[in-house]
Amino acid sequence: MMDESLTTRRNGVAPPNIRVDVDGSVAVITIDAPAKLNAMGRTFWPEMREALAALEADGRTRAVIVTGAGDKAFSAGGDIAGFAQLESTQARRDFQRDCMRTFAAVEECGLPVIAAVNGYAMGGGCELTLACDVVIAAENAVFGMPESAVGLVPGFGVLRAPSVIGRHWTKLMMFAGERVDAETALRIGLVQKVVPAAELMEAARALGERIAAHAPLAIAAGKGLVNRGVDRGEFDHSTAALTALQSSADVAEGIRAFTEKRPPVFQGR
Template sequence: MHAVARGQRRWSNLSLAHRDGGVGIVRIDAPGKRNAMGRQFWPELRSVLDELESDGKTRVVVVTGAGDEAFSAGGDIASFAELTDLAAKRAFQRDCMRTFAAVEESPLPILAAVNGWALGGGCELAMACDVVFASERAVFGMPEAAVGLVPGFGVLRGPSVVGRQWTKLMVFAAERVDAQTALRIGLVQKVVPHADLLPATLRVAQQIAENAPLAVATGKELVNRGVDRGEFDHSTDALTVLQSTQDTAEGIRAFLDKRPPRFQGR
């Protein structure tokens, strides 16, 4: 029998449902925008994780996308255009990094159930999770170079998850990979039929929830002990500089205008 969902709550970018057995389901909840991550997404996810970590009941978290099309198509590009000064750009990058760190450092195991497009920040969030399940329809990619940026977290974690060369291919060429390729290169641990994605993820979540929570938390901490947080500052500095270039401004304008960008290398 599958656990029963209880008490769904909604924020501007997220929704949360609890299931009997200690599993919390967090949905990226903006299906009209392919679950794009608005600026409120990042502090909201941290707040939800804080709540789940302190409620004394949750043993495992499952993160998925609302609807049937996307896990998340990445950051809401329109919101980038609102970052007009250097301080705001730096603060935004720090906010994103704090959220990825919160996922990695949470004592709770966090499973991603990728139900469709996982691009940009969506792909990076999957990398930050502990185990990734993917629908056979899932597609992963880091296309930030098309708007003059790089995936600040993906360039740090990609080499350890999928290897240096695959990271370069995905970052330089915005190469998209299907679910089976993602499985082969280590970005995904299990690929399942689309209709079975959430049930399959919840079955494993329940297995984890039945194990000793302190042992699971310690195991996660020890596996992640080599993660270098100092890299986050370097990435934030580099992304802040990139966000201030003419090419990034052109890339964002072109995206919003739905035309090819004209990059000048400055």
């Protein structure tokens, strides 16, 4: 039986974007906005960092699973309509830094983090899988980085995807918004296991328990060594590029077109 939610226990009220449950040595972080295909709202980023820090400090958690509520989506990505609320260059820069800090927190967490992808993993959802240590996908999972459709690029994805799936697949997904199904994701290295949708959480939990049975110091050291080549300085370049893009007329048009459900008309400015 699941322990009560860490976030509920901490605040008395569950936060709006994630839910955290602990069962023995394995914790499950659920992106909990199924009505919006588990879009990552503005509160998602600090909530995820807080949840990971709490789990790492609790002395009993040995593995973390990240998944999405419901059976349609892991996460459809960032809340695009909310981007329009970023009215100044500083606000846009702060938002990009907030996102990057969260992806870094997943990468740098001393605990192994498993993505259990149950449906769509688009935009920031796909980027989150790139930050995780192992990805298990349901057969109906779909991955994509479609940010160029609203005038943006996947700020973290362009940094990490080339080392995972190669430059050409990254460019195809980024330039054309190419969607990748679970079997293709497995073939190109974006996913390590594909299972029937009904077996996804069972498979993720079984893997989490296998990892949890091993020496935690060795797991943490091994993760750190594998990730040693990650250059955090890249984040500054990505933040600057995304801040500039979010200030462009094309992004304003892309967001308007998205909310109005029509094709955008980009002017290249």
